[in-house]
Amino acid sequence: MEISSHQSHLLQQLNEQRRQDVFCDCSILVEDKVFKAHRNVLFASSGYFKMFLSQNSKETSQSTTATFQAFSPDTFTVILDFVYSGKLSLTGQNVIEVMSAASFLQMTDVISVCKTFIKSSLDISEKEKDRYFSLSDKGANSNGIERSSFYSSGWQEESNSPHPHLSPDQGPSIISGKSWSKYNYHPGSQRNTQQALAKNEQRKDPIKKSRQLRLSQTSEVSHYKPNKQNTQTSDSSSHISQSEEQIHPNTEMDSTPIAYQYGGQGPDITSRSFPDDLPRMRFKCPYCTHVVKRKADLKRHLRCHTGERPYPCQACGKRFSRLDHLSSHFRTIHQACKLICRKCKRHVTDLTGQVVQEGTRRYRLCNECLAEVGADSLPIDLEAEQHLMSPSDGEKDSRWHLSEDENRSYVEIVEDGSADLVIQQVDDSEEEEEKEVKPNIR
DNA sequence: CTGGGGAAGGGGCCC
């Protein structure tokens, strides 16, 4: 016989113990704020803590302390509340940082919910556009009032709704714990999300750089090339308040007068005051101040926030957010399309130079430079050269040539998902395991 | 330390 309330009751009790600091055997220092928690609860909730506490299992008699600089205390409060209650308090302001923190802490359920939250923000853009046309005489929802959603795990409530409502503007929503599994989540993109977020924010606002550097220092595990920034020391004394960190969806950057704009965190559909009565919709990013004219451009832009990289290079595995970037990368790096000698920069032809292969990288060297370097020391890619020189002969590189057919098949796979901004599921768990982050032990 | 060059990545826009 199973008592359904037992799990939630147990969690409530643990949460109560945490609040009263009863039996708490783990301290988490986030910036200057100390959180108390139970090791076993953290162990069960986070891949990061699982590893961290496993490594410190010998010291079970002593209290364990973990330190984080990669996210703010407010963000960790959301995470910890979720761990102890199953409720995730997401808002348009905190979703990016919560997702980043969850990514760092290896809490895949939380990441999935964050992605769903972002996706639902996209979905409501269409709803809001409709609503705008039907309610254009009202400034509905333009007051910028924070709308938040509660995402609750199955511990807390049993939701039988087959399609949980996730729209961030529709008040508290409940997702059953089981239903999370239907949301695609790609661990590789999880890593990229942090990179993208860090990079994006670095570009947008230099003030945020110190936090971003800390983030990349502690959690960035790029497998492409070592990052110099990773070697920089973090300045633990520099504290950036949450308010500075937050992305302000309502910040209006467009200098032109906006006749109507939705607040909140859905992608804002804005329209100017039209002298010619021709509605010109503009799409505003919910996570930054960027405004685009087309929905497709917003969708593309949002990938720099979500870190979604649905286009993997078949040759080197590097992932790209855009197909044209992948194509460009492939042509440049793996196809040696540039008819320029890599060494002397002179123009080469098939007669005056040859394609050289180093690993997955191909480039051209003129015959002079090739002789200078020593033809024996470099593998000349005759096969590649053949089909590169005669692309019309229909021959495909059996190794990893990005043929049009393959390219298209990729697109078909990817676009099925990307239409909903869902991460394509690619198993790269091996490299994930290799890139385990060492916890910061005090 | 600095400047140049390559590669990546983001935005605009045409087809």
Place this chain on the structure above:
DNA sequence: TGGGCCCCTTCCCCA
């Protein structure tokens, strides 16, 4: 609506 091209900026590596 997506693909793809062009342009620009940023980052990173290397001399």
